[in-house]
Amino acid sequence: MPKHLLEKAKTLEPLHPNKSTGLFGGESSGILNWNDIAYPHWYKIYKRLIGNYWQADEVNMSGDVRQFSSLTEAEKEAYLRIIGLLSTLDGPQTRTALLLSLYATDVSVQSIMAVIAQQEAVHNESYSYVLSSVVSLDEQNESFQLGRKDPALLKRNKHLIEQYNSFVEEPSMENILKTMVYTSLLEGMFFYSGFAFFYHLARNNKMVGTSTMISYINRDELEHGRFIAELFRATLAENPVFNTKTFTDWVYTHVEKSVDLEMEWSTYVLTDINGIDLDEMAGYIKYRANKMLRMMGLSEIYPEYTENPMKWIRAYVDNFDGTKTDFFEQKSRQYTKTSDLNGFDDL
Template identity: 85%
Template sequence: MEKSLLKRAKTLEPMHPNKSTGLFGGKSSGILNWNDIAYPHWYKMYKRLVGNYWQADEVNMASDIKQFSTLSKSEQEAYLKIIGLLSTLDAPQTRTALLLSLYATDPSVQSIMAVIAQQEAVHNESYSYVLSSVVSLDEQNNTFQLGRTDQVLLNRNEQLMEQYNAFVEEPTVENILKTMVYTALLEGMFFYSGFAFFYHLARHNKMVGTSTMISYINRDELEHGRFIAELFRATLSENPHLNTSEFTDWVYKHFKHSVELEIEWSSYVLAEVDGMDMEEMKGYIKYRANKMLRMMGLSEIYSENVDNPMKWIRAYVDEFDGTKTDFFEQKSRQYAKTSDLNGFDDL
């Protein structure tokens, strides 16, 4: 397999064409003309991404502030541990998106990755925001330590961490592809048992502000996952020498292992939560893995999990192939922007 190290893309090289000759390791002037790019439909993806703009402190957390203390102990523990999980994934994702853009020789990829990085930063801020609304500063800080101290969480994140760091240390096309595999897993599967927990609470009229925030994050991640899957396929197509049975086996192996770790984590954090069906959750995790594999141009590996076993989740988040919902019009979600006239002043 290819072991030659990539160089970071030059900022401007006017003697090269505006339309890139390759996603990584190609030639481009660095000038972005959206009407003259190698993959024209990516402009629509860019527009969808920037159309999702939102800020954490626009979400009204007043009811959640009152409700958190009424949750069961298992619900409170799951709430904090899942926030801890999400924060350990989104903060590195900001950096990884920026690193991918540094090596991309297609300026459209650089721009799309810049938007993704910004959104991941907003996601990470949102976890600080929701925690500051419901627990003390000491509890907030303890929650953000979980990614460093909780052994189950450390085990779950170990291979993702190894691959992300391998890309930093050895920036080859192969490591970029492998990093995109883990990014697809992160955007399309790793988050989803956590998302499901918050939607489960909202389904029972609990912590609706938090679930609204999660809906926004989830909507962003759907778009991120879609673009990463496309970038993976395009990069593999441009580097056919890497499109081998050995590499495909690597992808399937790491998908299966990641599903096992996600199921272990879900059982650890959700098993005691009243009303959570863990068999249904296992099926949902496998369904999400199948979906990401299909998007990446690969075959499903869980033949019994082609359909979503948790269809009720559709009420809370957009589907890839569904009708886009205007979140400002979702009255049943009780969405409200905070201002000087609402939010914390309601207390």
């Protein structure tokens, strides 16, 4: 594959057309008219994204503050480790979205990526907010150190880190495409064993505030994953030289590696959690991988997992409309805004 390095898009190029001639490596004036863009339906994606606006400290954590001490030791440890995982994944996403936008020569992509970057920043803030609600500053800091120190987490993130850094060092079209593959997997699969843990707690009437927060993050990630998969397909269609067996084999190989690492991580972090079936979780991870492959225009690689084996999760994440009803409790899961930080006025 050619290794031509892309230049960052110019801010304004008045001699170029407003409608971009290419998503990356094309020409565009830098002026955005949403009624004159190369992929008109992306305006709907932009509108859905900005319609998802929320803030971390509007979620009432007072119940979780009272309840955390009553969790089992295994649940507490998994809670802190998974928050550490999620923060490790979401932190770099703000920068990665911005880096992709710097090389995008379609201004609509730049704008959508700006919204995605902002939402990823909110997600990372929410992990700090959640931990500040339930544990001391020392314990918070320890959880956020896991991404740097925990051998299982470092192994889990190794390939993702390598690809993201390769894009920084060599901003080629190939690395942009590969980074989008990993971003699609991150948004659509890597988070999900962690999300499932918090939904499992809420299913058992535990830490419902945290679960509500995760639901809002999950809703955003579904939109991010959908757009990145579309951007990947469109970029590949515009650059058919990369649409080769060698490249698709690379994608399938790295999806399989990612699935294996995710299953290994979920076993490591959830093995002592009562009520979570690790075989079912492995099936769910494969189901999510299949889904992301389909969204990227590729074939499924786990034909036995075309249906969600953890259907109870649908109560928390499918068809999210902002007033989600908990399947088991039949209570509104729309977040409750509080006047003071973390809802401590309700204690």
